[in-house]
Amino acid sequence: MATRFEFVLHGPNPPALRAAAEEALEEVDRLENLLSLYRPQTDIARLNAHAAAGPVRIAPETFRLLQRAFALTRQTDGAFDLTAGALVRAWGFMGGLGAEPAAERLAAARQCVGPDLVELDAAAGTVRFTRPGVQLDLGSVGKGYALDRAADLLREAGVTSALLHGGTSTVIGLGAPPDEPGWKIALPEAGVVLLVDQSLSVSAGWGKAFRNAAGQELGHVLDPRRGTPVTGARYAAVVAASATDSDALSTAALVVGAAGLGALQARFPSASFRVG
DSSP: OOOOEEEEEEOSOHHHHHHHHHHHHHHHHHHHHHHOSSSTTSHHHHHHHHTTTSOEEOOHHHHHHHHHHHHHHHHTTTSSOTTBHHHHHHTTOSSSSOOOOOHHHHHHHHTTOSGGGEEEETTTTEEEESSTTOBOOGGGTHHHHHHHHHHHHHHHTTOOEEEEEETTTEEEEESOOTTSSSEEEEETTTEEEEESSEEEEEEESTTSEEEOTTSOEEESOEETTTTEEOOSOSEEEEEESOHHHHHHHHHHHHHHHHHHHHHHHHHOTTSEEEEO
């Protein structure tokens, strides 16, 4: 996930809170060893390296997350798609600040994107890619899932008030802070969001971007349907019950922009969307 996680906990027993936070952070580390692109023995790295040659067995937890992620891909008509890894690599955003690819390379990468290229065998617990070059990238959902699991552990430990964030782009407000109606999260250009047992995710192109030969700034959030960086909306913010969902949906909202927001809202009526 390659990001920083920080937790703030409130309660009457500091030693117990510290122990609960340590356990939750250990859970994040455990998930890094399942989901990271950059550690060669993780489930995702093994899939990217071997699933085009044949079925690869993965942990049941990873399999369930992939099922959820592909369900979100279908529900967003491909605006969120974890098979976009080949595009991320082609545009130079995988470990870099980006560069415009040659037309031939971009065309080849686009042929490796789409949920139909991934076969999930629930009975065997295996995943297979139907063509070489497919690359899964959980960067837009793995962080949210890790926060969901950390929040679950905190609840099991009896924590009722906590703020968790991953990379400052995804936040969970567990309960509310003392003497407050909820966790107040300030968003640039979008005011304040109040979270109570909810998650907030923000997607934006800034932070990792480059200027092409025409002087246009292109950010790292890509439209998987077109194979190009998003150039319409500047940011998208989503509040949802699950950080897994808000993480994916903020990406989808940025991709579809204001014009497509109505369709997303209709399919996810319990979520709240903002695009600017």
